[in-house]
Amino acid sequence: MVEVETASERRTGITLVRATVTNTRTTPQFVRLRSTLDGPTWPPGRGRVGAPEWNGDTWEGVVEPGQCRGVGFATPAAPAKTAADSASESEVESRFESESEPKPPLELVTVERASAGSRTTTREVLADLDDWSPPTDVFSRSRSGSR
16 A cells, blocks of 8 residues: 655745655555645655655555655645635534545655665666765876876
C-alpha cells in the first residue's frame, strides 16, 4: 500500500505544501501525484533548475519498499476551504461530516509496481541520484599539479 500524508500552510500570500509518500509494499512503487490547487506549481530547485521529479503540476517518482519520500512545492493559490468555512452553521449541520474536510493539496493519481526498465528517461534516473559534488581536495590537487 502507498500512503500520502499532506499538509499546507499559507504565509504572506504563498501556500507551502508538503507531503510524505510511504511505500509499505515489498516492491518499489512508481507514484504519480498531482496538485489540486488552482494556480501555478512552484517546485523546489537549485537556482533556475527545478526538481527533475516535477513536470508542471505533477510529481513522479519511485518509492522503494518500506521507505518514505518527501515532496513539496509552493503556489500563490489558496488551499481549498472546508464546507464549514464557506457555509452557515445551520447548513453545515445538515451536511455529511466527510464533506467538511478540505480537499488535500495533492492527489494520488497513479501507483504501479516499478520495474527495472520503467525508469529509463534521463530525468527519472537523475531524480533518483543523491546530490553529489567533488571533495574539496580534488580542486587543491589539480591546482598543485599544474604548477
